[in-house]
Amino acid sequence: MTDTLPASARRPRRDALENRAGILAAARVALAHDPRASIDAIAREAGLTRRALYGHFDDRDAxxxxxxxxxxxxxxxxxxxxDHDDARVALARLAAALWREAAEVQVAAAIALDENHLESTGLALAPLRRRVAAIxxxxxxxxxxxxxxxxxxxARLVEETARTVITRMDASSPVASSLAVRAVLSIAGLGWRESEALLAEHPEVLPA
Incomplete structure (x- = not known):
């Protein structure tokens, strides 16, 4: 049978998708500042009313x-x-690469502090956690x-150290990425001189 539904009925309208993306972006900002930001605070950050936001998401948990x-x-x-044969370099590269996703990382860390979402966050990040454990x-x-x-x-100490640094630092700081990497290396057992030597040998980890 021929599909007679108009295109607008078969897929979300572009403006609806853009509005949804805007809400998610606003939520990242609000939650990075306050892990328990209310739906009203998120709506204000998005420049919407609570009712308009509920047109895209059933509730805050959704x-x-x-x-x-x-x-x-x-x-x-x-x-x-x-991937790297040297676990120290692999950890440093992972920390630096994640920090480059600063906005996402900060909101994930903030959400992870909310006990209501610890389980779902842990399950969603299982592949990342397995990689850290393997390294x-x-x-x-x-x-x-x-x-x-x-x-x-x-592995859990590495994760907690990274999360603490992330939630305590301004992502726009020019030294933030460097400190995050050094903190991870430190908890993994490297002294500061060893970290300095490692990063000097692998400048691609923290490009200027």
Whole structure:
């Protein structure tokens, strides 16, 4: 049977998609400043009324779930591109690459502080977490990362350190990326001189 539905009935209108994207962008800004920002605060950031926002998302949780899903997809894709024989370099590259997604990273970190979404955030970021754990295990096996704590615990410490730096720093700061990378290397067991030498040997991690 011939499909007689008009194109507008078969797919969302372009302006609706743009409005939805605008709401998500506004939510990232609002939540990066306040992890518990209300739907009203998000609507104001988007320049919309609460009613208009509800035309795109059923409730705040639906909006948060989409933010988690879209952000996690980007992070997981980045993690899949990171590979290096030296676990120290792999960790540094991963931290730097994620920081380049500063806006997304900050809102994900903010959402992760909200206990109501810890489980969904953890599930969405499972591929990224597996990559961090694999890098840590490899580094411990090679003797280049600290071995005084088990690999799963060290991987979680790396994650928590990165999240703390992310939520405490202004993403626009010119030194933010550098500090984030150095913090991750430090908790992984590198002294500051070792981190400096590693980054000097691999300038592509933190391009000028």
């Amino acid at each position: 909006l948060i779930r989409e933010l988690i899903a879209t952000g996690a997809a980007r992070f997981n894709a980045i993690a899949g591109t990171i 840590v295990r490899s580094g411990q096996d090679d003797g280049v990362l600290r071995t005084d704590v088990p690999a799963p615990t060290l």
